[in-house]
Amino acid sequence: MAGFRPIFFSKSIPIPRLNAVGYCCDRADGTRAVRKRSGYATMIFRQLFDSVSGTYSYLLASRRGGEALIIDPVLEKVERYLQLVNELDLRLVKAVDTHLHADHITGLGALRDRTHCVTVMGEQTKADVVSMRLADGDKLGIEGLALDVIYTPGHTDDSYSFVLPDRVFTGDTLLIRGTGRTDFQNGDPRQQYESIFGRLLKLPDETLIFPAHDYKGETVSTIGEEKAFNPRLQVKSVDEYVNIMNNLNLSNPKMMDVAVPANMRVGLHQDDIAARGWAVSAEQALALVGRPDVALIDLREQSERERHGVIPGAIHLPYARLQENIAAGGMLHELAKSTSKQLLFYCAFGERSAMAVQAAQDVGISSARHIQGGIDAWRKASGPLSH
Structure with a gap:
């Protein structure tokens, strides 16, 4: 992933050991020996980037030759995902979107058609591609891995985050040095404040944050780092946060008029x-x-x-x-x-x-x-x- 900027951390914030591109891995092939507290001996983990939409997708498996899931896949990158799945001798069994995306067309439908995987989103979604709907408190599981499911509305009304003991996949709810916008798709800044301050920031400070997007080359952060340095998290009240989010005055995503209807209607009818x-x-x-x-x-x-x-x-x-x-x-x-x-x-x-x-x-x-x-x-x- 050429073009990524290195990430610098404050010494006062607990951080993981990072390799040159920001992955949390100990081996040259990207397979990481997960800390003992995670409960997993080893885990295959890949962070994949779509430069057009600034989207991160995540491939996870507990071992080579086993089951895998992918989070927030992009349609244009499906061939790359399938190549990687084949190279690692994996079987893709679940494809997950953290929410209905407005800035790219999801890869869920194409991956389902190519691999017969289960497509997964939250129970609030209006997308017809979804074959498994999750609710707050559920487990998102594959062989050897189980992610806790947290409902984190605010960016959209169907936004979810997925938690492993040492990391959290936050979708567009909590970004690196930012938070997802709340001005479309039934977004609500008050709900987002509660999702972030009441749910995500309750995770341990050393928890790794892997968002669905970044536009500055950042690849990973931690809960503690975002508490300390994310400008939108320095507010003193929910009203202050709401005021910030209601006055961003952002233009709509370039793909919004195409992506939203496309992402709602890609299922097997x-x-x-x-x-x-x-x-x-x-x-x-x-x-x-x-x-x-x-x-x-x-x-x-x-x-x-x-x-x-x-x-x-x-x-x-x-x-x-x-x-x-x-x-x-x-x-x-x-x-x-x-x-x-x-x-x-x-x-x-x-x-x-x-x-x-x-x-x-x-x-x-x-x-x-x-x-x-x-x-x-x-x-x-x-x-x-x-x-």
């Missing part, structure tokens, strides 16, 4: 699946559940099942394991072949199950269907749930 005859409504599903010729498949993660309940009799098969199970010799492939059962997929809102139906049909499982609208529609139809 469930209506397309329904038009092919591969969907049933929640009301129709009520009559199918319990029949001996129907196998109900729950694609959600265990945390979602615990939070929202389970349709009685469903087989739990997380979406991340779908491909191996619909392939020849896989459990679902053999179930459909040997019993002629109809496979009825469902998830939280229908996005993952729509992708599962498409994938199953593509390998010849013609009996595959899904519950349109997922468990959300099932609940609205008064379908039974067990907890």
Whole structure:
């Protein structure tokens, strides 16, 4: 990443050891031995930069050859992400946006189409690409890693931050020597003040900050450093902060009129699946559940099942394991072949199950269907749930 300026830290602020480009890593290949307090022996971590939009994307995995997730991917950089995933022998299972971006087109849809990964955002999002919606207090997990989910509205009403024991990914909420603007997309400076002062600044001072954007070449900071030197955090009251944010008088992002509508409509539309005859409504599903010729498949993660309940009799098969199970010799492939059962997929809102139906049909499982609208529609139809 040529062109990055070095970062200088005050001696009074706890800081990590940095290499020449600002990564927190101890090895030449970028793999870092994480501090013992993090709970992880080693972690693969890459910070990737899009110079056009000033966007940082982050690739994380617990080990080579394992599962990976990416935070805030940019559409134009998808080929680079996939090249890196291949070079590190990783399997991309989740692509995450911290919020609905206004300055670039997200890479979530393209990564989903290329890798069949789960696309993730907060539950407040209006984006149709999202197949897993998170709430405050949830865990964002892959093999060997679990990030705490913090709702941090203010920049937008769907802004989230993701926390590991030694670092936090702050999206556009808390930047290096700045904070995200609050004058569009249902932004609210009072909410942002609470998100920053009431949530993020409560993290330990040595916590590393990795934002979604920087326009000056900065790559990383710490909570303690931002407390001391971020000019917008030196306010004495919420009213003072609100006054600053309401008087920035910034022009809109150059891509805003293109990026916002594009980022809201890049999903696999469930209506397309329904038009092919591969969907049933929640009301129709009520009559199918319990029949001996129907196998109900729950694609959600265990945390979602615990939070929202389970349709009685469903087989739990997380979406991340779908491909191996619909392939020849896989459990679902053999179930459909040997019993002629109809496979009825469902998830939280229908996005993952729509992708599962498409994938199953593509390998010849013609009996595959899904519950349109997922468990959300099932609940609205008064379908039974067990907890």
